[in-house]
Amino acid sequence: xxxxxxxxxxxxxxxxxxxxxxxxxxxxxxxxxxxxxxxxxxxxxxxxxxxxxxxxxxxxxxxxxxxxxxxxxxxxxxxxxxxxxxxxxxxxxxxxxxxxxxxxxxxxxxxxxxxxxxxxxxxxxxxxxxxxxxxxxxxxxxxxxxxxxxxxxxxxxxxxxxxxxxxxxxxxxxxxxxxxxxxxxxxxxxxxxxxxxxxxxxx
Amino acid sequence: xxxxxxxxxxxxxxxxxxxxxxxxxxxxxxxxxxxxxxxxxxxxxxxxxxxxxxxxxxxxxxxxxxxxxxxxxxxxxxxxxxxxxxxxxxxxxxxxxxxxxxxxxxxxxxxxxxxxxxxxxxx
Numbered sequence: 001x002x003x004x005x006x007x008x009x010x011x012x013x014x015x016x017x018x019x020x021x022x023x024x025x026x027x028x029x030x031x032x033x034x035x036x037x038x039x040x041x042x043x044x045x046x047x048x049x050x051x052x053x054x055x056x057x058x059x060x061x062x063x064x065x066x067x068x069x070x071x072x073x074x075x076x077x078x079x080x081x082x083x084x085x086x087x088x089x090x091x092x093x094x095x096x097x098x099x100x101x102x103x104x105x106x107x108x109x110x111x112x113x114x115x116x117x118x119x120x121x122x123x124x125x126x127x128x129x130x131x132x133x134x135x136x137x138x139x140x141x142x143x144x145x146x147x148x149x150x151x152x153x154x155x156x157x158x159x160x161x162x163x164x165x166x167x168x169x170x171x172x173x174x175x176x177x178x179x180x181x182x183x184x185x186x187x188x189x190x191x192x193x194x195x196x197x198x199x200x201x202x203x
Numbered sequence: 204x205x206x207x208x209x210x211x212x213x214x215x216x217x218x219x220x221x222x223x224x225x226x227x228x229x230x231x232x233x234x235x236x237x238x239x240x241x242x243x244x245x246x247x248x249x250x251x252x253x254x255x256x257x258x259x260x261x262x263x264x265x266x267x268x269x270x271x272x273x274x275x276x277x278x279x280x281x282x283x284x285x286x287x288x289x290x291x292x293x294x295x296x297x298x299x300x301x302x303x304x305x306x307x308x309x310x311x312x313x314x315x316x317x318x319x320x321x322x323x324x325x326x
Binding site: 077116146164 | 234235236262264265269302304307308309310311312
């Protein structure tokens with residue numbers, strides 16, 4: 001038997017060769033019941049990492065441009081079925097709350113980039129801005145090892161909550177309302193000393 | 204053992220961790236990533252790869268049943284050993300691409316390498 005990483009296989013010297021591998025998906029660092037919610041008290045919130053990436057039209061999306069707004073930042077992919085459940089909710093949230101200082105930003109983690117993301121957004125009639133993410137950006141947001149992963153960012157550019165996996169619509173609704181109702185902070189999104197914004201071209 | 208000018212069957216047994224599923228080799232949706240086993244070029248020619256019959260499973264996050272594999276299943280590849288294949292030990296290298304999810308989240312697509320040691324003989 002040989003083992004390579006989390007894969008093992010066995011061979012037998014017979015006319016019918018056989019091999020066995022074991023996909024230990026939990027070994028990827030995400031436990032079976034890894035869905036979690038984390039809402040942070042105001043005093044515990046940390047700055048959301050800045051980024052500058054192109055949207056579907058080639059325009060630059062900078063998180064710092066959203067200073068003073070509540071932002072729902074959603075990491076997703078076209079191949080992620082649970083992500084598709086949330087997209088219509090986010091379309092609704094954007095529509096209902098955009099005039100109240102709220103915005104959704106989608107970050108697609110599709111390896112094929114705009115080639116697959118562009119038609120998908122059109123098919124889903126997505127009304128909020130999307131960018132194609134990078135591994136570096138995912139690392140800045142804690143690794144984003146599974147999708148969907150969603151963060152709510154307060155008006156001061158701080159991460160107010162994070163959700164790994166599909167959660168209920170009402171959870172988002174409640175958190176958005178809570179953040180929109182909070183008095184606007186005095187400062188915008190603070191810059192991160194020593195950290196350059198993540199950038200990438202449109203492909 | 205593989206014999207010149209004869210078929211060789213390789214069975215790959217896959218075990219998916221409890222609570223997870225992978226898309227079958229033929230998911231119903233174009234955006235979903237299929238399970239796919241490919242073999243690198245070698246002295247042996249891969250003639251056919253047979254995947255098991257998928258399960259059609261209803262998940263809370265999907266309006267229609269998904270074509271998936273879970274638990275343990277086998278993928279069988281039939282090779283043909285050419286009459287002029289070099290005798291002695293050889294390694295077949297394959298790549299299994301898959302994308303896994305559980306009830307609420309998905310993991311990025313991955314490729315794992317599989318190696319099959321064979322010994323090619325005249326008979």
